[in-house]
Amino acid sequence: MNTESPIIRPTGLDIARIRADFPILSLPSNGKRLTFLDTAASAQKPRQVIDAESHVYEAEYANIHRGVYDLSQRATVAYDKARTKVRKFINAASDREIVFVRNATEGVNLVAQTWGRRNLRQGDQIILSEMEHHANIVPWQMLREETGLELVVIPITDSGELVWEAYEKAFTSKTRLVAMTQVSNALGTITPMAEIIKVAHSHGVPVLVDGCQAVPHMPVDVQALDADFYVFSSHKLYGPTGVGVLYTKAKILEAMPPYQGGGDMISSVTWAKTTYADIPQRFEAGTPNIAGTIALGAAIDYIESFDRQALMAHEHALLEYATERLQALNSITIYGTAAEKAAVISFAIKGVHPHDVGTILDFEGIAVRAGHHCAQPVMDRFGVPATTRASFGIYNDFDDVDALIRGIGKVQEIFG
Amino acid sequence: MNDLRELYQEVILDHGRKPRNFGALPDANREAHGHNPLCGDKLDVRLLVKDGIVEDVKFEGAGCAISVASASLMTEALKGRTEAEANALFEKFHALITGEADVTLDQLEELDKLAVFSGVRDYPLRVKCATLGWHTMHAALENNGETVVTE
Numbered sequence: 001m002n003t004e005s006p007i008i009r010p011t012g013l014d015i016a017r018i019r020a021d022f023p024i025l026s027l028p029s030n031g032k033r034l035t036f037l038d039t040a041a042s043a044q045k046p047r048q049v050i051d052a053e054s055h056v057y058e059a060e061y062a063n064i065h066r067g068v069y070d071l072s073q074r075a076t077v078a079y080d081k082a083r084t085k086v087r088k089f090i091n092a093a094s095d096r097e098i099v100f101v102r103n104a105t106e107g108v109n110l111v112a113q114t115w116g117r118r119n120l121r122q123g124d125q126i127i128l129s130e131m132e133h134h135a136n137i138v139p140w141q142m143l144r145e146e147t148g149l150e151l152v153v154i155p156i157t158d159s160g161e162l163v164w165e166a167y168e169k170a171f172t173s174k175t176r177l178v179a180m181t182q183v184s185n186a187l188g189t190i191t192p193m194a195e196i197i198k199v200a201h202s203h204g205v206p207v208l209v210d211g212c213q214a215v216p217h218m219p220v221d222v223q224a225l226d227a228d229f230y231v232f233s234s235h236k237l238y239g240p241t242g243v244g245v246l247y248t249k250a251k252i253l254e255a256m257p258p259y260q261g262g263g264d265m266i267s268s269v270t271w272a273k274t275t276y277a278d279i280p281q282r283f284e285a286g287t288p289n290i291a292g293t294i295a296l297g298a299a300i301d302y303i304e305s306f307d308r309q310a311l312m313a314h315e316h317a318l319l320e321y322a323t324e325r326l327q328a329l330n331s332i333t334i335y336g337t338a339a340e341k342a343a344v345i346s347f348a349i350k351g352v353h354p355h356d357v358g359t360i361l362d363f364e365g366i367a368v369r370a371g372h373h374c375a376q377p378v379m380d381r382f383g384v385p386a387t388t389r390a391s392f393g394i395y396n397d398f399d400d401v402d403a404l405i406r407g408i409g410k411v412q413e414i415f416g
Numbered sequence: 417m418n419d420l421r422e423l424y425q426e427v428i429l430d431h432g433r434k435p436r437n438f439g440a441l442p443d444a445n446r447e448a449h450g451h452n453p454l455c456g457d458k459l460d461v462r463l464l465v466k467d468g469i470v471e472d473v474k475f476e477g478a479g480c481a482i483s484v485a486s487a488s489l490m491t492e493a494l495k496g497r498t499e500a501e502a503n504a505l506f507e508k509f510h511a512l513i514t515g516e517a518d519v520t521l522d523q524l525e526e527l528d529k530l531a532v533f534s535g536v537r538d539y540p541l542r543v544k545c546a547t548l549g550w551h552t553m554h555a556a557l558e559n560n561g562e563t564v565v566t567e
Contacts, residue, residue, distance in 0.1 A: 353455075356480045359423070359542060370455070414420065415429065415481070
């Protein structure tokens, strides 16, 4: 079975040009062409983002919201502009609804520790799905230990889709929050988030969306979704590490107590009493990741320089081609076969542990994730300790899929 | 490909596929549970120690070829040794695969078949795989019933 010529190239995107924007892709890995298939863990960065970050330090750096001198003002303007870019990117109603954090994980923790601590009591319930990332499980478990709240977990089907009836029936008079992923990092499943939110709101329950894997791969409109909280990370969006975004509806955010105390989050401080700054500054204590945040703005500019429908079509074509070629091989099981899927494929090769698969593929210059993908409950659901995961980004091409298939051939040759 | 064969030597593939001394050891008097949270590998090591001598040793669990083969070859190497010898062998093995200390020819000889794991030292992320069984064995001898975590 050899079908090494892709059937569909429908997007009109110049992938070779996109690849040229990513310096790391031109470097060999183990002496081979780098086949980077771990974008779901963290995306590579285009020259435009790298340059934006170094430009800050070379020409525009000073602390923000403090100095009256020119450099500080320019840095402040650039930082605030990044907030506006994020607001437009996810179509939030106001810049005030955008809180910069370290990453999506911190966004969830912030909500748990401020909104959650204030609003959740013993016996209250939070609805999660069985396919959540640890980042959307552990902060709630920590709060459970503190408050005695309950976690209600909605099961998933064998194909990795939410069991819809179970979700609809999960609401009780004690339900206080739904916290759910829009795209599963381990299975690729795209959840019907608009419907999920509609159902929750019909019960008067707010929804926190883990949008880490969604934002890089599809246009997101938080107002159209009517999301109450939405978190994502810069580093999965081709931006730098160390920056994340927490979107929260203004009327909810205004009522939330501060997260961490310090500079930049206060209105006035005396020994007797401190008053806190307005949103979003109230949640941004201390000097933030200034250059990284500005570079996130550059990453958003970069993504938006493309036709996003074309990017989605390209990634979907890669997913279909890779799925087809994997299914044509013997002894491959794919975990996650939802009808709506992002370009993530978790799989097992019969008789070979994912770590051995990962090491052998690495010899061929192929970077995949081998492990539990920070989603151990998903692994338990499918009865495996770990899987091998190939995930795609805007710079992947059909040659990358062919390399993966050849690499799996090597694995089977060695373990055959 | 040559490099790959250096890591995945035939002995390792063989023991990974058909681990020796695999299964329960009902009359064991020492045991420990080992876990590598990074990859989900889990191994139980059980020993029967009489008068300071390892009379029997078995393991059970699931893991990658490196960790299963390493535990398998370990069980073969341990039988009949004193506790002190078992721990000393662990130290030599550890030095071999971490590259922390130079291993002399004499020591290599003593490691015998275990020397096939020398290729692991070039893969820092896989060292934990190769040592999981050994750490677990060590814990079983030191402290009965404890869970060992390598990551």
